[in-house]
Amino acid sequence: MDHSSDEPSRRRFLKASLSVVPLVALGACGRPPEQGQASVISGSAGATSSNTASKYIPQFFTDPEWRFINAACDRLIPADDVGPGAVESGVPEFIDRQMLAAFGLAANWYMQGPYLPASPLFGYQGKQPPREVYRAGIAATDDYCKKQFGGKIFTELNHSQQEQVLTGLEKGQIQFDATSATDFFAFLLQNTKEGYLADPIHGGNKNMGSWKMIGFPGARADFIDWVSRHGEQYPLGPVSISGQAG
Amino acid sequence: MAHIKKKPVDAVIIGFGWTGAIMGMELTDAGLDVVALERGENRDTNPDFAYPRIADELTYGMRYKLFQNLATETVSVRHAIGDTAVPYRQLGSFLPGNGVGGAGVHWNGAHWRVLPEELRLRSHVIERYGKSFIPSNMTIQDFGVSYEELEPYFSFFERVAGVSGKAGNLNGEIMLNSGGNPLEGFRSTEFPLPPLADVYGASLFAKAATELGYHPFSMPAANASQPYTNPYGVQMGPCNFCGFCERFGCYNYSKASPQTTILPVLLKRPNFELRAQSQVMKINLASDGKRATGVTYIDAQGNTVEQPADLVILSAFQMHNVRMLLLSGIGKPYDPITGKGVVGKNYAYQMMGGVSAFFNEDVPINPFIGAGGGGQIIDDLNGDHFDHGPLGFIGGAYVMVNQSGGRPIQQMSVPPGTPAWGAGWKHAIKKHYGHTVNIATHGSVMSYRDAYFDLDPTYRDAYGQPLLRMTFDWHDNDIRMSQYVTGKTADIARAMKPESIGINVKKLGDHYDVRPYQTTHTVGGAIMGERPDSSVLNKYLQSWDVHNVFVMGASAFPQNIGYNPTGLVGALAYWSANAIRERYLKNPGPLV
Numbered sequence: 055m056d057h058s059s060d061e062p063s064r065r066r067f068l069k070a071s072l073s074v075v076p077l078v079a080l081g082a083c084g085r086p087p088e089q090g091q092a093s094v095i096s097g098s099a100g101a102t103s104s105n106t107a108s109k110y111i112p113q114f115f116t117d118p119e120w121r122f123i124n125a126a127c128d129r130l131i132p133a134d135d136v137g138p139g140a141v142e143s144g145v146p147e148f149i150d151r152q153m154l155a156a157f158g159l160a161a162n163w164y165m166q167g168p169y170l171p172a173s174p175l176f177g178y179q180g181k182q183p184p185r186e187v188y189r190a191g192i193a194a195t196d197d198y199c200k201k202q203f204g205g206k207i208f209t210e211l212n213h214s215q216q217e218q219v220l221t222g223l224e225k226g227q228i229q230f231d232a233t234s235a236t237d238f239f240a241f242l243l244q245n246t247k248e249g250y251l252a253d254p255i256h257g258g259n260k261n262m263g264s265w266k267m268i269g270f271p272g273a274r275a276d277f278i279d280w281v282s283r284h285g286e287q288y289p290l291g292p293v294s295i296s297g298q299a300g
Numbered sequence: 301m302a303h304i305k306k307k308p309v310d311a312v313i314i315g316f317g318w319t320g321a322i323m324g325m326e327l328t329d330a331g332l333d334v335v336a337l338e339r340g341e342n343r344d345t346n347p348d349f350a351y352p353r354i355a356d357e358l359t360y361g362m363r364y365k366l367f368q369n370l371a372t373e374t375v376s377v378r379h380a381i382g383d384t385a386v387p388y389r390q391l392g393s394f395l396p397g398n399g400v401g402g403a404g405v406h407w408n409g410a411h412w413r414v415l416p417e418e419l420r421l422r423s424h425v426i427e428r429y430g431k432s433f434i435p436s437n438m439t440i441q442d443f444g445v446s447y448e449e450l451e452p453y454f455s456f457f458e459r460v461a462g463v464s465g466k467a468g469n470l471n472g473e474i475m476l477n478s479g480g481n482p483l484e485g486f487r488s489t490e491f492p493l494p495p496l497a498d499v500y501g502a503s504l505f506a507k508a509a510t511e512l513g514y515h516p517f518s519m520p521a522a523n524a525s526q527p528y529t530n531p532y533g534v535q536m537g538p539c540n541f542c543g544f545c546e547r548f549g550c551y552n553y554s555k556a557s558p559q560t561t562i563l564p565v566l567l568k569r570p571n572f573e574l575r576a577q578s579q580v581m582k583i584n585l586a587s588d589g590k591r592a593t594g595v596t597y598i599d600a601q602g603n604t605v606e607q608p609a610d611l612v613i614l615s616a617f618q619m620h621n622v623r624m625l626l627l628s629g630i631g632k633p634y635d636p637i638t639g640k641g642v643v644g645k646n647y648a649y650q651m652m653g654g655v656s657a658f659f660n661e662d663v664p665i666n667p668f669i670g671a672g673g674g675g676q677i678i679d680d681l682n683g684d685h686f687d688h689g690p691l692g693f694i695g696g697a698y699v700m701v702n703q704s705g706g707r708p709i710q711q712m713s714v715p716p717g718t719p720a721w722g723a724g725w726k727h728a729i730k731k732h733y734g735h736t737v738n739i740a741t742h743g744s745v746m747s748y749r750d751a752y753f754d755l756d757p758t759y760r761d762a763y764g765q766p767l768l769r770m771t772f773d774w775h776d777n778d779i780r781m782s783q784y785v786t787g788k789t790a791d792i793a794r795a796m797k798p799e800s801i802g803i804n805v806k807k808l809g810d811h812y813d814v815r816p817y818q819t820t821h822t823v824g825g826a827i828m829g830e831r832p833d834s835s836v837l838n839k840y841l842q843s844w845d846v847h848n849v850f851v852m853g854a855s856a857f858p859q860n861i862g863y864n865p866t867g868l869v870g871a872l873a874y875w876s877a878n879a880i881r882e883r884y885l886k887n888p889g890p891l892v
Contacts, residue, residue: 056655130721136730147753159362164374166759172386175813177375179386217722224720243721251708252358267726268733270668273355275542275551277669284500287664287734293351 065143110144114185118207122192123149125209129216130246137267138260140246147295148249148258149188157245158185174236182233183284184241191238194230195219254294262300265292304605308544309333312595312609314480314580314624315616317402317868319873321558321566322457323613325532326454328572330885335577335607337597340368340399344559349405349549357707361547366406368398368617370433372762375619379811381636381750384880386769387759393813394649394820396617398577399405403617403820404557404866405472408546408672408704411463411556412863413454415683416746418445418844423860424684424693434694434779439639439646439747441858444839447485453604453878455489457870458520461556462528463535464519464673470890483518483679496539498523500789501665501737502676504657505701508795512675514678519702520867521673522556532565543705545672553679555672557834575599581630581763583612583849592630592849610888615852615873622753622825622855623768631826631836634752636771642836644754646747646824646861647770649661649696649812653741653786653805656713657798664733669707675702678792681785683744693777697743697785697862699792706733711819713738716802717723739793740820741805742784745778747859753825766852772812823857828872838892840884841876846889850876 066253111121115146123146140146156162160183169181180187196207199219205210221227223239230238239270249258251265253273259265273294280288293299310332313320320336327334343349343366368374368391376385397403417424420442425433428463434440449489467487468480476482479495484850495518498506523539539554553560556607558643566572577600583607584593594608614621634645660720661663679685682696706709712735714728756769786805793801828836832844837856852859852873854865861868 095356131726132723134723134726136723136727160371160373162369162385163362164370164759166387170384170386171810175811175815176386176664177390177392177815179389185424241531246721247711248358249360251712252362253356255356256358265708267730268708270706270733273353274668275351275544276540277542278538278540280666281497281499281541281669282711284503285664288666288669295356297352 110147110150112146112148112150114158117190120146120150121188121209122196125216126220126242127246129213129220129248130243138263140250141252142260143263144254144260145246145249147244148252148256151257152245153185153188159183178237180234180237187238187241189234190233191230191235191242194232194235195223195238198228199232213254254298255296261296262292263297268298304602304603306607308594308608308610309335310605311613313613313615314583314595315614315620316400316558316574317397317398317615317617318404318870320402320613320615321404321562322574322873323615323852323877324873325562326881327611328566328569329882330542332611333571335573335575335609337595338400338574338576339551339579342400342406342574342576344563345549345551345553345831346799349551351551354551355544356543356546357709358770360544361710364395364547365546366397366399367391367550367677368396373767376756376759377388377770377772377814379664379771381771385756385769385771388814392815393428393818394822395620395817396820400563401558403558406547407866408702409523409555410673410702410864411458411461412864412867413521414861414863417684417694417830418861419443419445419447419450428684429682429689430722432433435748436776438694438709438777439749441747441827441829441834442648443858444828444835445872446729450875451486451488453871453874454867455487455532456874457538457867458510458792459492460530460532460561461870462493462524462530462561463491463521463522463556464493464496464525466495466518467491468517468568475795476515479518481677481679482515483682483685487829491520493525493528496521496523496655496671496674498676499541499666499669499674499703500546501667501703502674502701505739505792506738508674508792509676509678509692511795512565512792514680514792516676516678519675521671522866523671523673524554530561531613534561534564536560539671541671543668543670543707545670545704578605579763580624581627581765583614583630585629585846586697587644589612589629589883590822590846592846602846610848612849613852614849618822618825618853619753619768619770620645621851621853623755623825624751625836626690626768627765628753630843630849633754636727636752639749642724642827642834644825646827646858647753647772647822648745648747648824648857649772650819650860651743651745651774651806651822653697653743653781653782653785653789653820654800655739655789655793655804656715657737657739657793658715658732658781658794658800658802659735659737659798661815665737667703667734668734670703670705672704673702675700678683682787686863691780691784693780693784694746695744695778695781695862697740697741697782698821699739699785699789701737701739703738713802715800719861737796737798740788741789742862742864743782743785744862745776745860748775748777774806774810774812777809779808779810780807796807811878821854821860823854823860826851826855826866827858828856829858838890840879840891841872844890848888850880852876855885877880
């Protein structure tokens, strides 16, 4: 076998990664330049004012749904001094892109009927692929909010009220006819964490903010010279698959 | 679509993972014309596992790019006889492979043998503890083959796979403090490569375990610790601890897989042909039902193809082997009520537990530095290495710090009580990601009368054939085993002096949950054994009923072991191949 063939390309990649450092090194706070810019969707007052959405134009979600996703992501992983929040990390973009991908369509799941009620231990047994669960779940959550909070939809609630609603979905205290509230919340939380922690090529984790926060070096994937250095903190920041370094 | 009949071949192989590749090599060595049928796509290191795209946790680790696509076929699952099974719709608990190389592409490389007494478990338990020690619903059996018979084949497979490790028992000489496992069965030769270097967390575990009187050793790993050339002349490069091992293909030619150890030679042989994207529908039988005539499959274009063959090697994933036998009418299906019949009998899983040790931020664990098969192990609580008499259960678990990677979506550990979301979750992942050591207990599960496979009466695959139905739940014996070993493991974790620990172990009465990943070490259903009324296969993996069908893989295990199965699966394949070459081809017929 010719084992040398992939080595030069790997070296080229790493060299290229290093060469782009000055372009993306953003100073000590590591915040992306989009941070300070106005957003096309600012969300309602009080909900996402400190964490504006990116300029990404959603392909799956409608504008009201997109505002809901931004507001929910902002509560699931809020921004603070410890590290970036989900919204500035591009998690809504990640979720929108997932809705158009195999995940949203359940393309790799067994989706033949009959669809029988079963213990949660047997996993998702619904007929709706995740993107239909999202669509129905957002609408049903807003209907619930209107009834509970004097006509206000989710994005018009304050943070504490939004967290109360999300907890109700998570714990099964809120139930819908149109879809399973617990499945909706489970998909939303799973996708939010995925978008926060996955490689930026998928639309989230902008500027590798979560990786910098926790100390994961991303796609470096070569530690032969560090395995035996016990008790020393690995010193290098992350790289992404696209070659972005930070 | 057309119906095509191919010209006959000497042997057809169904499923082209580890055992398909091994049998392809052995049977072409013997001069046979061999065709291998693999239902998944063709894959090789370059371009399919190439850097940097392979370092993508979402695509490979969370969306399972290299695994079976359940849209076309899955299994249904229920907890008990009489329940209605529902489909395993999303991958979770176990991850069947798909494509050329099979699960051999995306395993970690934990390369174990078996404990000698586990091959004759029923006899061993009766000899040491008495027959009444075995619960009445437990259906454990002897494999029908001995460790001594298999030893040369373990050794050879380790040389093929370039296994890194250190012997603890060399020809019966116990080597204490050698870095090897003093409790293992004898090895006729040292490992082909020295052990992998230890990550920090593994060394902390080994130190604490030694202080408590255990015997830690380096995990046997099919991840090359040095440059290596195997007996087929194929080269491997040293593992660089990239941390993208299990669920990923190796970009570095370091993890043993069919692609990195066998295929570069086999695929060039003129008497071998691989046909990928070929989904076998059934094994065809002669009118008397006692001899296979070949197989029928659907090719990539949807054509129905008949491939006549004198010899049929069934080497798909464990569950698919069982299903193929049931769909083809080979062997008598198992009936859990009467206990009669054999095909589908004795499905067994494994029991995982663990302890997380959470250190403070001054202890840099660097969790992303990982080799799939690396780490430190104790075997003192596995198999029958301790007196089970006062404990009242059968089986055990090995305990390990195997830092296979620190991929942040899947491999994030936070202390018990941490919120699932919000600022509290975010603060916890920042605090703990780089400072946690996970210790796993990797344990056996016995076989039981009510844990088995049959064909689902309702759900069908994309071709209209019935799904395989799994009936399985946890039994008290195995939960008590896991509680015992995990409890001892918590003592080791405390001796590592972390800030806090978190214990993950099942409670009596817990039911099987298909959602969280546990292990893909599913076994049984086409078990080997000593008699046709209690096993599907004889000791050479030959069907008792149809003598020219041989069935590879962990479907042959009559119950599960504490170790990972691949080393035993590979050794059994070479053992079976030897019997075919030395005896069967000269005089086709039952070998027992």
